[in-house]
Amino acid sequence: xxxxxxxxxxVDDDPxxxxxxxxxxxxxxxxxxxxxxAADMWRLLKRVIPSVILLDVALGDIDGTTLIPEISxxxxxxxxxxxxxxxxxxxxxxxxxSGAYDxxxxxxxxxxxxxxxxxxxxxxxxxxxxxxxxxxTRRPDFxxxxxRSEPMRKAYRLIETVAPTDxxxxxxxxxxxxxxxxxxxxxxCSKRSDGPFVAVNAPAIPHELIESALFGHEKxxxxxxxxxxxxxxxxxxxxxxxxxxxxxxxxxxxAKLLRFLEDHVIQRVGAKSSKAVDxxxxxxxxxxxxxxxxxxxxxxxxxYRLSVVSIELIPLRQRPGDIxxxxxxxxxxxxxxxxxxMASVSPEAMKMLEACDWPGNVRQLEHLIDQIVxxxxxxxxxxxxxxxxxxEGTSKxxxxxxxxxxxxxxxxxxxxxxxEHDLILRALQLTSNNVPDAARQLGISEATLxxxxxxxxxxxxxxxxxx
Amino acid sequence: MRHDAxxxxxxxxxxxxxxxxxxxxxxxxxxxxxxxxxxxxxSITRILELRDYKxxxxxxxxxxxxxxxxxxxTISRGAERLERLADSRNPxxxxxxxxxxxxxxxxxTTRLExxxxxxxxxETNRNG
Numbered sequence: 001x002x003x004x005x006x007x008x009x010x011v012d013d014d015p016x017x018x019x020x021x022x023x024x025x026x027x028x029x030x031x032x033x034x035x036x037x038a039a040d041m042w043r044l045l046k047r048v049i050p051s052v053i054l055l056d057v058a059l060g061d062i063d064g065t066t067l068i069p070e071i072s073x074x075x076x077x078x079x080x081x082x083x084x085x086x087x088x089x090x091x092x093x094x095x096x097x098s099g100a101y102d103x104x105x106x107x108x109x110x111x112x113x114x115x116x117x118x119x120x121x122x123x124x125x126x127x128x129x130x131x132x133x134x135x136x137t138r139r140p141d142f143x144x145x146x147x148r149s150e151p152m153r154k155a156y157r158l159i160e161t162v163a164p165t166d167x168x169x170x171x172x173x174x175x176x177x178x179x180x181x182x183x184x185x186x187x188x189c190s191k192r193s194d195g196p197f198v199a200v201n202a203p204a205i206p207h208e209l210i211e212s213a214l215f216g217h218e219k220x221x222x223x224x225x226x227x228x229x230x231x232x233x234x235x236x237x238x239x240x241x242x243x244x245x246x247x248x249x250x251x252x253x254x255a256k257l258l259r260f261l262e263d264h265v266i267q268r269v270g271a272k273s274s275k276a277v278d279x280x281x282x283x284x285x286x287x288x289x290x291x292x293x294x295x296x297x298x299x300x301x302x303x304y305r306l307s308v309v310s311i312e313l314i315p316l317r318q319r320p321g322d323i324x325x326x327x328x329x330x331x332x333x334x335x336x337x338x339x340x341x342m343a344s345v346s347p348e349a350m351k352m353l354e355a356c357d358w359p360g361n362v363r364q365l366e367h368l369i370d371q372i373v374x375x376x377x378x379x380x381x382x383x384x385x386x387x388x389x390x391x392e393g394t395s396k397x398x399x400x401x402x403x404x405x406x407x408x409x410x411x412x413x414x415x416x417x418x419x420e421h422d423l424i425l426r427a428l429q430l431t432s433n434n435v436p437d438a439a440r441q442l443g444i445s446e447a448t449l450x451x452x453x454x455x456x457x458x459x460x461x462x463x464x465x466x467x
Numbered sequence: 468m469r470h471d472a473x474x475x476x477x478x479x480x481x482x483x484x485x486x487x488x489x490x491x492x493x494x495x496x497x498x499x500x501x502x503x504x505x506x507x508x509x510s511i512t513r514i515l516e517l518r519d520y521k522x523x524x525x526x527x528x529x530x531x532x533x534x535x536x537x538x539x540x541t542i543s544r545g546a547e548r549l550e551r552l553a554d555s556r557n558p559x560x561x562x563x564x565x566x567x568x569x570x571x572x573x574x575x576t577t578r579l580e581x582x583x584x585x586x587x588x589x590e591t592n593r594n595g
Contacts, residue, residue, distance in 0.1 A: 106535055107534075
């Protein structure tokens with residue numbers, strides 16, 4: 001994002017020329033910075049994005065026009081005016097071909113330069129407006145879900161198809177794949193969008209309170225029921241009730257919800273009468289129903305009643321083509337949120353992000369970018385900002401045996417050491433590489449965790465970062 | 468402003484130069500630049516001893532562009548001649564061109580001093 005007062009960057013190997021330009025540019029009401037070498041220019045561009053760049057062709061031994069393609073790629077909205085003492089058609093053509101906005105010959109007249117800079121500043125403002133308009137109208141997201149891969153497009157189409165109906169929907173997908181976002185998208189695309197969207201995270205509610213939380217209770221219905229409580233099903237009247245992690249719900253509660261799905265009537269705990277409510281139910285789970293049903297974790301009848309339509313959200317590692325899109329989207333979002341200027345991801349960093357397995361899916365990437373934007377003031381996300389497990393390519397999905405409880409079909413049995421290694425990595429990812437927190441999560445001492453980090457060759461990066 | 472090739476440099480320059488009295492920042496920067504130019508010419512002389520004509524061309528090219536933008540057109544044209552002569556790889560001719568640019572720098576420095584003094588005098592008269 002450019003500063004409010006446009007700022008002009010002059011790149012010329014003669015500091016005397018930079019001084020003269022600066023003196024004039026400041027009189028015209030612009031801010032100005034100068035760089036006598038290409039390296040200085042790149043350093044400056046890491047901190048701030050100018051409105052216009054004045055670039056000399058003869059930069060010592062470097063031909064300034066060779067820098068234009070990279071400038072244009074990194075900062076497409078910034079016009080580059082080439083300044084040259086080689087007033088030839090060839091130089092002009094080369095400059096414009098390489099992406100320059102315009103070129104001006106030395107010695108130049110300052111009235112002409114003033115006109116050119118004003119024009120370029122207007123062009124820059126226009127580009128920013130177009131960018132803002134494009135991002136508002138052609139955002140890469142679908143109600144907050146980001147991805148252009150075929151499985152994601154299929155999910156969007158299914159959401160749009162099912163949204164106008166009142167059919168129950170079951171959303172399947174690993175943790176962090178955006179199940180709640182999909183549920184919200186269905187709600188927003190439905191005729192219920194003006195009504196409430198009530199999300200219930202089953203594992204977060206104590207087992208003994210879940211029935212009352214869902215259906216409500218009357219005052220005095222049980223010890224501690226000092227007030228009448230309106231349950232989530234009733235709160236969602238006229239809207240959508242989203243039940244997350246349904247396999248974590250008590251089997252009996254599932255039976256009551258099944259009844260509710262069939263007759264749309266609730267009876268608060270301790271109430272003498274029942275009440276009809278108009279609620280659409282969307283449920284989600286990160287487990288495989290085919291495994292959960294025989295294990296008595298999910299009622300078969302409840303499952304069939306919920307899965308009138310099933311939407312599967314595939315893990316991020318199965319749609320690597322969406323990682324770049326997501327990274328840029330999240331970067332824009334967080335830069336705007338925190339008032340930062342980070343606008344791009346370096347090619348090297350992007351390669352590393354794309355090579356990662358993202359066991360925590362979109363949520364993991366989201367947390368990582370959030371953290372990077374908060375802790376850095378650069379204009380570009382570079383490889384050195386990434387945590388060690390991404391750089392070293394060790395952020396892999398936990399070993400197969402660890403997912404057995406999720407109902408995943410497994411063929412191989414990993415070694416105990418492999419499992420420990422993976423568990424440590426997982427804990428570090430979940431705690432954003434905070435070693436003391438990870439140790440707590442793993443139930444071991446900090447010293448033991450450091451010892452194990454060393455044992456698995458993970459020590460240097462983590463110890464350096466957190467000790 | 469375009470100029471006739473036969474017009475003496477001194478006259479062309481006096482017409483094209485902005486009124487320095489009206490632009491003190493420009494005058495200050497020009498003085499600073501003129502002070503630094505002899506050092507640049509000394510550097511070119513040393514490079515000539517090494518017969519590095521490519522480097523001489525680069526330096527002359529820079530002086531041509533910057534001095535021209537400062538509207539020191541006589542120096543700019545002198546530097547342009549030097550840049551062109553570097554291609555001849557003739558040390559005597561290049562050396563003569565360097566001396567010529569040095570002479571033009573001295574001339575411009577004197578002119579600037581006179582202009583500054585006269586504008587200072589006018590200012591004093593206006594203020595009574």
